[in-house]
Amino acid sequence: MVNDSIKRGQIKAELAFVFCSRDAGEAEESDLFIKLVNSYRIPLVCFSYQKFKAEFERLRKSYLEQSESHQIPLSKAVRSMLKQPWRQEYDRRVIAKVEGFHPDLCVLAGYMLITGQEMCQRYNMINLHPAAPGGPAGTWQEVIRQLIDSEAKETGVMMHLVTPELDKGPPVAYCTFSIRGEPFDEYWQAIKKLPPASPQGKEARESLFKLIRKHGLTREFPLIVATLKAFSQGKIRITKDKKVVDAEGRLIKGYNLTDEIDKIVKGEGL
Numbered sequence: 001m002v003n004d005s006i007k008r009g010q011i012k013a014e015l016a017f018v019f020c021s022r023d024a025g026e027a028e029e030s031d032l033f034i035k036l037v038n039s040y041r042i043p044l045v046c047f048s049y050q051k052f053k054a055e056f057e058r059l060r061k062s063y064l065e066q067s068e069s070h071q072i073p074l075s076k077a078v079r080s081m082l083k084q085p086w087r088q089e090y091d092r093r094v095i096a097k098v099e100g101f102h103p104d105l106c107v108l109a110g111y112m113l114i115t116g117q118e119m120c121q122r123y124n125m126i127n128l129h130p131a132a133p134g135g136p137a138g139t140w141q142e143v144i145r146q147l148i149d150s151e152a153k154e155t156g157v158m159m160h161l162v163t164p165e166l167d168k169g170p171p172v173a174y175c176t177f178s179i180r181g182e183p184f185d186e187y188w189q190a191i192k193k194l195p196p197a198s199p200q201g202k203e204a205r206e207s208l209f210k211l212i213r214k215h216g217l218t219r220e221f222p223l224i225v226a227t228l229k230a231f232s233q234g235k236i237r238i239t240k241d242k243k244v245v246d247a248e249g250r251l252i253k254g255y256n257l258t259d260e261i262d263k264i265v266k267g268e269g270l
Helices: 002-007 028-039 049-068 076-083 086-097 117-122 140-149 185-193 199-232 258-265
Strands: 018-020 044-046 106-108 125-129 154-161 171-178 236-238 244-246
Touching: 002 199, 018 028, 028 044, 049 086, 086 117, 125 199, 140 199, 154 199, 171 199, 171 236, 171 258, 185 199, 199 236, 199 258
Parallel strands: 018 044, 106 125
Antiparallel strands: 125 154, 154 171, 236 244
């Protein structure tokens, strides 16, 4: 979708590279993604975090056991590496693998790892999150459960600046939508009337869960495209000290793209 928008001239940018935290053959979804990227002839870097984690933990255990039994001496550098979390070393390996590229902006979508301080400082990175600014944190499943539990009236989708703290970076751009009225109220009313543990109560909750997900999902890719378009037009930018500002350099709490995204969802935009 982003590549097509660039080709149509709607986004004045180019895709420098794509990074995937899985290798080919690990999952059907990522294999389809890798195939798509290759079909566009965009430089692709794959580095499996699952394989790296398993190997890192294996080596850590082996080296520490041999060191404790005095079979091999370990340098301070090796000891330091083995004591740190695997995530920190993984980030460093990723940085080394993409150091030949010089992106102005990195977009994380479906990247399920928390990035460390070193990577956050090196790149301007924005992440897709399935909630409006100030909304629930966590996975999309956790977000929707919290929305239902709190009887929320509204939710949204946001792109936020990536920080080491999960889903807490400053909002960059967002859109909101109501989860009340038609077609939502039927399920809200059923949830209130029916016992939560009853089959009917569980079914009503699951139906509402799926409906909220459907409405959020239809806005995710349009928001990514609209956000990149806003960046390319200078309507949003990230300062050297990692602040989000508008075209006049004023600090903003996210660029509201609700009207634009609503038009796209209705088939009227982009």
